[in-house]
Amino acid sequence: xxxxNKIPVIMxxxxxxSPLTWMEMFNDLRxxxxxxxxxxxxxxxxxxxxxxxxxxxxxxxxxxxxxELLDPQRExxxxxxxxxxxxxxxxxxSRLQTLQSGDDFWHIISDRPFSELDAxxxxxxxxxxxxxxxxxxxxxxxxxxxxxxxGSNFANDFTRYAGQWLIALPQKMVITGHALVRKNPGxxxxxxxxxxxxxxxxxxxxxxxxxxxxxxxxxTGVKYHNIVGxxxxxxxxxxxxxxxxxxxxFQSAHMDDxxxxxxxxxxxxxxxxxxxxxxxxxxxxxxxxxxxLAKWRALENPAPAYVQQHxxxxxxxxxxxxxxxxxxxxxxxxxxxxxxxxxxxPPPVAxxxxxxx
Numbered sequence: 001x002x003x004x005n006k007i008p009v010i011m012x013x014x015x016x017x018s019p020l021t022w023m024e025m026f027n028d029l030r031x032x033x034x035x036x037x038x039x040x041x042x043x044x045x046x047x048x049x050x051x052x053x054x055x056x057x058x059x060x061x062x063x064x065x066x067x068e069l070l071d072p073q074r075e076x077x078x079x080x081x082x083x084x085x086x087x088x089x090x091x092x093x094s095r096l097q098t099l100q101s102g103d104d105f106w107h108i109i110s111d112r113p114f115s116e117l118d119a120x121x122x123x124x125x126x127x128x129x130x131x132x133x134x135x136x137x138x139x140x141x142x143x144x145x146x147x148x149x150x151g152s153n154f155a156n157d158f159t160r161y162a163g164q165w166l167i168a169l170p171q172k173m174v175i176t177g178h179a180l181v182r183k184n185p186g187x188x189x190x191x192x193x194x195x196x197x198x199x200x201x202x203x204x205x206x207x208x209x210x211x212x213x214x215x216x217x218x219x220t221g222v223k224y225h226n227i228v229g230x231x232x233x234x235x236x237x238x239x240x241x242x243x244x245x246x247x248x249x250f251q252s253a254h255m256d257d258x259x260x261x262x263x264x265x266x267x268x269x270x271x272x273x274x275x276x277x278x279x280x281x282x283x284x285x286x287x288x289x290x291x292x293l294a295k296w297r298a299l300e301n302p303a304p305a306y307v308q309q310h311x312x313x314x315x316x317x318x319x320x321x322x323x324x325x326x327x328x329x330x331x332x333x334x335x336x337x338x339x340x341x342x343x344x345x346p347p348p349v350a351x352x353x354x355x356x357x
Contacts, residue, residue, distance in 0.1 A: 003159035014088025051202035057098035091147025135219025151205035
């Protein structure tokens with residue numbers, strides 16, 4: 001159930017997977033009171049056979065509908081501090097929620113003005129959702145794990161051919177793509193991006209979308225973290241997978257524009273289950289909460305007791321203890337929030353101390 005007092009963490013699975021893939025990490029994170037009391041975990045399920053940019057467009061729409069359903073007046077500050085955690089292709093879907101398309105994504109398929117497109121209103125809206133988008137301002141942090149930011153050689157001739165037989169794209173999407181190509185001869189550069197492309201095709205390293213994806217402007221204030229897998233050296237297959245997790249090479253998984261990046265010794269399907277990866281996500285979530293509290297504290301002077309970090313009344317031999325708030329409560333307000341952001345700060349609460357040990 002939705003809790004307006006907790007920050008949402010949305011976990012996005014990868015190709016040929018489901019939300020069940022997150023259960024180990026979810027259970028480990030929820031075992032920590034500091035995480036459990038501050039965050040609520042949601043899971044995004046999508047059809048992984050379709051191109052990742054189509055799934056990203058669907059997620060943008062679903063997030064907008066979720067916000068309209070849960071907080072139509074946009075009064076909940078916690079919903080504006082969302083964290084996305086994406087594994088494999090889910091990392092691409094997640095990161096695309098924070099990018100600004102401009103005209104660059106449209107120019108991948110056409111140099112003609114979008115207004116000249118011959119299409120029904122429904123076809124036009126479907127294509128515009130994929131090619132034109134803004135960053136979601138509610139997403140403040142994205143954690144990607146084993147994500148092919150530059151594609152994967154897994155999408156080779158064999159797997160792409162097999163994928164066309166194994167993956168059944170949504171019939172409506174296929175019909176729409178063929179109709180657009182048929183009604184607009186010579187209008188598009190890459191008609192295959194509109195017709196026969198599957199998720200495996202979309203992950204090919206030579207896909208024209210990756211250079212645009214990597215260069216796209218980011219949303220204001222959004223921060224990225226990255227976790228890369230490396231095939232365990234003790235595995236017999238490791239000599240054939242050097243610099244790779246078995247699916248995604250390091251050169252594709254590595255990113256330069258991140259706040260942090262670590263490498264864990266795990267296969268592609270085990271990166272997000274690795275204890276080191278779980279600890280890193282835990283560290284990031286705890287840091288995110290502290291930054292959110294600092295941001296809210298800056299809106300009011302003096303700072304409320306809820307976010308104080310040091311209590312001078314504590315005896316000196318106890319100063320190594322960590323100050324934790326009790327019973328956090330974010331108070332939703334109505335129209336006052338826009339004029340007075342400090343009005344949604346949580347009320348002061350009594351501190352409790354827990355030893356670092």
